[in-house]
Amino acid sequence: MKTMVGELITIPSYRAMGLKWEGSYAEVPKLRELIIQMSNRVNELSYVKNPGTQLGLSYHLRSDGFIHYSGFEVDEKQELLPRMVEITVPEMSYLKVAHPKGKDLGVTYTEIYQWFKECDYKPLKEKGIEYYDDLPIKHERYPVDRNLEDPHFEILIPIELKS
Template identity: 50%
Template structure:
């Protein structure tokens, strides 16, 4: 993300189905297993809108960790398979950029925080929800199926509003 190209994108509300993980930072290994399991179960979702793009929706609503939804965007007709849940994402405006293979994820998010601070936007937060991460309390990521799990590349979608 050396040159940090980004765009501001408005995305209509959508429905997603997948698995939820709610845990502390110390249990982050469990999250990797949830993401892997969701990837393996993707075929159960025939109504996937972008079949090769797995979503990682993170919400920093815990002081010791976060809530993560490993999902796929799906059609309204898609039934919810056993053990999965559905989540509706409202229409939002996003700061969209790419995390490149070989780059440091922490550094990528730091640069996004800096760019937002210097812009006319700030991170969006849901009404009546307490967050424990100030700069980027909600992080949406889109992972291509062909990613390298040890050194992934992916799209970052940060919900934003005007300051």
């Protein structure tokens, strides 16, 4: 279903493998190095499902920063590789927003925040988990050939109906 900022979609559960980073907002420049490192390691994955799309899965579980997984979707046959982690993402409904080249990322996220204020949905918060951001879970899908200085990518925010 199309919305003013994107569309509502459901993505079945999937398995991803890659590198984990946890840090404060002040340490975010180090995250970029990890993302580049993972994009260089994709060829080590024998059963990658879409080598052209790198995943960025962020969870705001700390007050001063977040946990981020940079990886790729893999088949069940893929063995866990050294220094990598695996994560299983459950089936979820999302607000999917395209962030185009040339647009300020802050503007895109401001539009997403505004959409949530005006609609029947809210960002998903898993029960029993304390989050520290108004958008507690952010999944992004990047084309591997993106321009790191002016990227274009998809933003996926898990959603649930407001009660």
